[in-house]
Amino acid sequence: TxxxxxxxxxxxxxxxxxxxxxxxxxxxxxxxxxxxxxxxxxxxxxxxxxxxxxxxxxxxxxxxxxxxxxxxxxxxxxxxxxxxxxxxxxxxxxxxxxxxxxxxxxxxxxxxxxxxxxxxxxxxxxxxxxxxxxxxxxxxxxxxxxxxxxxxxxxxxxxxxxxxxxxxxxxxxxxxxxxxxxxxxxxxxxxxxxxxxxxxxxxxxxxxxxxxxxxxxxxxxxxxxxxxxxxxxxxxxxxxxxxxxxxxxxxxxxxxxxxxxxxxxxxxxxxxxxxxxxxxxxxxxxxxxxxxxxxxxxxxxxxxxxxxxxxxxxxxxxxxxTTLEPKLNGPFTPDLSTPLSQFGKLVQEKGWKDELSAALIGSCTNSSYEDMTRAASIARQAKAKGLSVKSEFMVTPGSELINATIERDGVKADLEAVGGQVLANACGPCIGQWERSEKKGEENAILTSFNRNFKARNDGNRLTMNFLASPDIVTAMAFSGKLSFDPRHDELIGADGKPFKFDPPTGEKLPASGFTAGNTSYLPEPVPEPVPSTPLAISPTSTRLELLQPFEPHFSPEAFADPNAKLEFDDLRCLLRIRGKCTTDEISAAGKWLKYKGHLSNLAENTLIGATNDETERVNSAIDFSTGEEGTIPEVAKAYKARGQPWMIVTDHNYGEGSAREHASLQPRFLNCKVILARSFARIHRTNLTKQGVLPLTFANDADYSLVSAGDVVSTSGLDALLRGDLDADVDVVVRKADGKEVTIKTTHGLSRDQVEWIREGSALNLIKRKAAE
Ligand code: SF4
The missing domain is CATH 3.30.499.10 (Aconitase, domain 3)
Structure with a gap:
């Protein structure tokens, strides 16, 4: 050892x-x-x-x-x-x-x-x-x-x-x-x-x-x-x-x-x-x-x-x-797996047009030297018979190392010689960065050696059926242009008019003459020393980037030091009660909003725009209880924030399911949300909320969900003991209705000691910062 x-x-x-x-x-x-x-x-x-x-x-x-x-x-x-x-x-x-x-x-x-x-x-x-x-x-x-x-x-x-x-x-x-x-x-x-x-x-x-x-x-x-x-x-x-x-x-x-x-x-x-x-x-x-x-x-x-x-x-x-058969998975979900021998039948049964509109290989999933040489071995066989691809054929190298090595070894030339287009060493069509002019709004089928095939993932067209397969199968099928083609058994007609069948692909795990670095200007300085005086390049007028301001702690250090001070949230306004599914996509939408990932104020304009208001049954609608006017959820949240009015929301089951998208927890906190009271939370999102200092509470009794309405004034009772270290403390929610009546709701918190500390400090980052300063 x-x-x-x-x-x-x-x-x-x-x-x-x-x-x-x-x-x-x-x-x-x-x-x-x-x-x-x-x-x-x-x-x-x-x-x-x-x-x-x-x-x-x-x-x-x-x-x-x-x-x-x-x-x-x-x-x-x-x-x-x-x-x-x-x-x-x-x-x-x-x-x-x-x-x-x-x-x-x-x-x-x-x-x-x-x-x-x-x-x-x-x-x-x-x-x-x-x-x-x-x-x-x-x-x-x-x-x-x-x-x-x-x-x-x-x-x-x-x-x-x-x-x-x-x-x-x-x-x-x-x-x-x-x-x-x-x-x-x-x-x-x-x-x-x-x-x-x-x-x-x-x-x-x-x-x-x-x-x-x-x-x-x-x-x-x-x-x-x-x-x-x-x-x-x-x-x-x-x-x-x-x-x-x-x-x-x-x-x-x-x-x-x-x-x-x-x-x-x-x-x-x-x-x-x-x-x-x-x-x-x-x-x-x-x-x-x-x-x-x-x-x-x-x-x-x-x-x-x-x-x-x-x-x-x-x-x-x-x-x-030894007995495994090539597969095609899709459309629209990666677990719908069909053996290649059954795929033609499936195309017929489903009534899909037997046409392959585009074939794409590469991406982070499948752009190794072995993948590229196997694909090129198929391309060479086709070229020898005078064939070129019938569908669009694109290749995304995963790195400059791969790109330069396949160029040196003639692999790139083999792929290009049959009509392949080699793209930049980047994600490109795998993440929807494919400005495809063909097939807009039209049902069509593509084959990729990528990893995901959700609707609209590649070209933004929800009708594009994306099937996942190996680079070998994708490449071979591009020469037929048909979905029903099985390169193991089916024949193509060569330029000489004679039928021909592919031999199985062959490739090399590693290049015989080693890798070549290609454009070395891409290589970073290894283990660079930090230069702390470097300013972060963010223009004050940028719409895409904005420095993040640490969130204000909920309570002052003096309040923590004073045992008589009550560490409770008082007079939170209930912004709305959300009905049904509310995923991280509903809380922080993607699409056109992606470009604001580094600008919290601009991204916050999409906060909860996919949420359904349980009382009005409208999506992205809330009432500002100071003015009585209806607005979008981010509009009303922003108005509350501007008036220094902290707020909370009530949500249904599995709030925040979907992805680990942290913006979905940053945005409500940024807009002054202090508490989210849910029937249940998705686990990762619940952790993300506590990391940003939002208190996630769960109804002890599911039916109490409808006891809190938009506009009610909500306070916590028992948070003080929790924040002062009693992990077993019960936190109740006291709701004051418009007519002055009060209802007390039992909740559970299930917070760990670390998570309580994050809420105490106002966010996990505040805690890290304090510890760094100590
Ligand atoms: Fe890989 Fe595609 Fe994700 Fe890029 S977008 S990292 S190519 S899966």
Whole structure:
């Protein structure tokens, strides 16, 4: 367990602290005294305090809240804005762990790589400038526009076996292809890691997936995950880590494993991971990380990077790769999985037009060297027969490393020779940044090797049916232009008029002559020293960026110091009672609002615009009780804020379900909301609210929901005891009706000690800031 020092600052920053993790693992073993899975080893060895975290032993999975210390953070350009703005309020001049920022989501696809990049840089310049200035100020590695997609770059540069990483993007688990635990989170959680604040995670359950046999022919890693998503469904991974093992894992390349880990997000899984393998070692060497591989070898020999024999999973499935068939998943949901042999029949049964309008390969999910060489092997066969693609065919390289290497090796030329268009190294059509002039408002089918296929995700057209498949299948089908084409059996007619059939694709896991970096100006300075004097580049007239002001604490330090002062919320105005489903989309809409992700005042204009007023049955409608006038919800909330009137809302079941979108908790707090009283909350949103200092209370009795109406004046009773440390204190809500009558409503809070502290301070960030100043 003794390790030589890392050869340089750079390697040190990208190597997990194996010596420390191994000594933590020994403590974990002595407390649990049972075989451990790989995920348990990695997660529990990252506990801030193993003894405290695992006190009492099992059951842990699905029960205990773990306080963890992540090793690294990655941010993408859209979510990084609020993460950095929040970090900037914490009073720190450097990040506690290495952080990287990646400019990828804001680049749209229209004419081709060069022109698209130029145009996108111009239209998003202020955002990129801001992120670059923040990177300089706080010592963050900055990957500018054109360098590639966050997850591909992380895999090529930062992921490592046994690492615990947080990323502000739902496909962060892609890094699991190299045996790390990589979890997608919101900005406030990233700030925890960036400020060395323990990061809390409910101990995930475990799903074990055994991969037997070996892939062959037309089957690739993508088909494995399309099969798993089909079996487990879009909710099947919730609260769980998916841990793969078996001979199939050994045989697949690290990038194939990354494809599988990437799409664990489609099942709501916390993340996915794999035991350390020879192929991972080879990938680390090929990407210039030999020293990391050497250290991983030693950690592996010490029993860290693979599961113990006899470890148990909460759920288990087996997949035989030898008999696996290629799949097409969709439309509109990734778990609707159809074997390729049945797809033609499905097209007929559904009455869909048997036409493929566009074929897209690449993205963070499937743009490895192996993916590209396999696709090119199909393109070469077609070219030899004088064929070119019948549908639009687009390729998004995941990084400049891939782009430059496939260019050098003639792979790009093979794809272009048959009509392929290679786009910028960025997200592009995967995230709707596809300015598609064809098929507007028309039902049509596209095939992609991406990961998501919700309505309108790619081209904004809700009638575009997006089917997910491997890059091999997508490429082959582009030559037929038909959905019913099965390249394994069906023939095409070559330019010579003779029928021809594709041979199965072939590819190379890694380039024989190594990777080439391409445009090295994209490479950031490794482990840059912070330059605290750098101003954050935010123009005072910007409509897209705005410095975040820390939220005012609800009570003064003097009030806390005075035992006779009552720490209660008094005279809150009930803004409205919300009926039915109210997801994070209803609370903070996406679409055109996305461009304001770094400007809270402008984004707050969309607060709750999708919510239904239970009393008027109208969407986005509230009454201002000072004027008696009806307005939109944000209008009335803003008017209350302007008058210094704090407010609360009453909501129905599962308030805040959907995503971890933190703006949905920031916005109400920004507009002076103090309490949300719900029939129930979605778990992540409830945590997000407490992080921003909003008190989430749940009705003890569901039926009391209708006892509070818009305009009522609401106070708390019992909050004082809770804030002064009595976690068992009951918090009641006292409601004064318009006729002066009072009703007292019982609630539950279920807050942890940390969460109470966040509310006491006015927000988790205020607490971090105070601690930094101490
Ligand atoms: Fe997300 Fe698509 Fe970009 Fe991947 S390529 S990070 S899935 S938007």
């Amino acid at each position: 003794s390790y030589p020092p890392a050869p340089s600052k750079h390697y040190q920053s990208i190597t997990p602290p194996y010596a420390h993790l191994l000594s933590q693992l020994e403590q974990v073993r002595s407390i649990l005294n049972r075989p451990l899975s790989l995920a348990e080893k990695i997660v529990y060895s990252h506990l801030v305090n193993v003894e405290e975290g695992l006190a009492g032993g099992d059951p842990i999975r699905g029960e205990k809240h773990l306080k963890l210390r992540p090793d690294r953070v990655a941010l993408q350009d859209a979510s990084a804005q609020m993460a950095i703005l929040q970090f900037s309020t914490c009073g720190r001049d450097r990040t506690a762990v290495p952080v990287s920022i990646h400019c990828d989501h804001l680049i749209s696809a229209y004419e081709g790589a060069e022109a698209d990049l130029k145009r996108s840089i111009m239209s998003n310049k202020e955002v990129f400038d801001f992120l670059e200035s923040a990177s300089k100020k706080y010592g963050i590695e900055f990957w500018g526009p054109g360098s590639g997609i966050i997850h591909q770059i992380v895999l090529e540069n930062y992921s490592a076996p046994g690492l615990l990483m947080l990323g502000c993007d739902s496909h962060t688990p892609n890094a699991g292809g190299l045996g790390s635990i990589a979890i997608g989170v919101g900005g406030a959680d990233a700030v925890d890691a960036m400020t060395a604040t323990p990061w809390e995670l409910k101990a995930p359950k475990l799903i074990g997936v055994e991969l037997k046999g070996e892939l062959s022919g037309w089957c690739s890693a993508k088909d494995v995950i399309l099969e798993v998503v089909g079996r487990l469904s879009v909710r099947g991974g919730t609260g769980s880590i998916i841990e793969y093992y078996g001979e199939g894992v050994e045989r697949m390349g690290a990038t194939g494993l990354a494809t599988i880990a990437n799409m664990g997000a489609e099942m709501g899984a916390t993340t996915s991971t794999f035991p350390y393998s020879d192929n991972m070692r080879r990938y680390l060497h090929a990407t210039n990380r030999g020293p990391v591989a050497d250290e991983a070898d030693r950690a592996h020999a010490a029993g860290f990077l693979s599961p113990d024999k006899g470890c148990e999973y909460d759920q288990h499935i087996t997949i035989d790769l």
